[in-house]
Amino acid sequence: MSRRRFARSAARRGPVRQARDDESxxxxxxxxxxxxxxxxxxxxxxxxxxxxxxxxxxxxxxxxxxxxxxxxxxxxxxxxxxxxxxxxxxxxxxxxxxxxxxxxxxxxxxxxxxxxxxxxxxxxxxxxxxxxxxxxxxxxxxxxxxxxxxxxxxxxxxxxxxxxxxxxGPHAPRVVSAGSGLVLDQRPGFAHALLSAPTSLRPVVFRGPRAPRLRWKTVASARRYRVLVGRDADFFQIVERADITSTSYTPRLSGLSGKFYWKVIALGEAKRGAPSKIYGFRIEKNDD
The missing domain is CATH 2.60.120 (Jelly Rolls)
Structure with a gap:
């Protein structure tokens, strides 16, 4: 760079300010x-x-x-x-x-x-x-x-x-290691993720061609579980409701084909739209 071009570039940048140790x-x-x-x-x-x-x-x-x-x-x-x-x-x-x-x-x-x-x-x-x-x-x-x-x-x-x-992403996410959160990878034909929330479960959206298998660790009481499915991120319809009395549940999405979005929400029985207190929640690969 020539001296003239360097001088013009330095003038545009302004003076270099050196911060002192006692400054914020x-x-x-x-x-x-x-x-x-x-x-x-x-x-x-x-x-x-x-x-x-x-x-x-x-x-x-x-x-x-x-x-x-x-x-x-x-x-x-x-x-x-x-x-x-x-x-x-x-x-x-x-x-x-x-x-x-x-x-x-x-x-x-x-x-x-x-x-x-x-x-x-x-x-x-x-x-x-x-x-x-x-x-x-x-x-x-x-x-x-x-x-x-x-x-x-x-x-x-x-x-x-x-x-x-x-x-x-181009494929459904898949967990590659377990932990206190989500660990994600994109591979064809998988819908697999892990979610742990200390007090409540918020809506989580998974895009993929397969219905996930749902497992959980601890539930305060019998709660109602809803699986919502739709063709875009803004419109969902209720496919199934289930009371959480066991530790495993696989939604039956019969008659549905193509690529859908699965939105999984834990709801209290009385409060519509309010999250229930599920402390550990797992969505696993479904080979069925």
Whole structure:
């Protein structure tokens, strides 16, 4: 790069500010340029931004981000993206910005590709939500909070979850290891996942060609269990109701063909729409 071009580039970036040890963590408003309604914060270390064409810089040098930027945390740094509608994403590792709400939007969908590391995300039920991509896999939280880790082999491990979550992709998700959360993989012909919630079970949507087998560990009392099925994420009809008196139940979806969405909800007997207190819930592969 020539001296003249370097001087113009430095003038656009502005002076490099060195933070003192006694100062609060730096915060960058990255609305400038592309008007992304998002703020980046980090407490220590370095956040490196990589762009196509080989351009690289750190967030100490510039406060502007663009879509498709690759964000890489260095030296134990943690990047927090504050989004409209009380949504946020915390990154440790490497990710790429795919879609961010514009300035002034009270809600909107956030799409981030997780390349490696861990992401914590909180969505917004009012038309928003955070979607984490890994290849053709994706996990979406419309409300509440989730924590995802990219494991070896490309599996998305959700180690903690308190959210309405939509798991989707080219095939139904499958659990690759057990734990206190969801561990997801996409393989043909499977509908398999594990969910543990400490106090209540929120709706979970599974997209796939097979009906799941349902198992649970502890139920406070006999509860009514509903399995809802529909052709899109917005319309569901009740297929079966069952009282939870045993530890296993497989819904009979006779007469249905094609690719459907299964939405499994635990309901109290009296309170319609309220979650029941199921402490452990498993959806397994159905070979029948």
């Amino acid at each position: 963590p730096p915060s960058y408003d990255i609305n400038a340029g592309n008007r992304l309604a998002i703020t980046a914060r980090f407490a220590s270390g370095t956040i490196e931004v990589r762009r196509r064409g080989g351009q690289r810089f750190t967030l100490q040098d510039s406060g502007q981000l663009r879509l498709r930027d690759k964000l890489v945390t260095r030296a134990g740094a943690q990047l927090t993206l504050l989004l409209p509608g009380h949504q946020w994403v915390v990154l440790r590792g490497a990710a790429r910005l795919l879609s961010i709400p514009r300035r002034g939007a009270s809600s909107g969908k956030v799409h981030i590709a997780l390349l490696r590391g861990v992401i914590r995300a909180r969505g917004n039920q009012r038309g928003g939500g955070v979607t984490i991509h890994q290849g053709r896999r994706r996990v979406h939280t419309a409300s509440g909070e989730m924590r995802l880790r990219l494991r070896a082999g490309g599996a998305l491990a959700v180690s903690s979850i308190d959210a309405t979550v939509d798991v989707s």
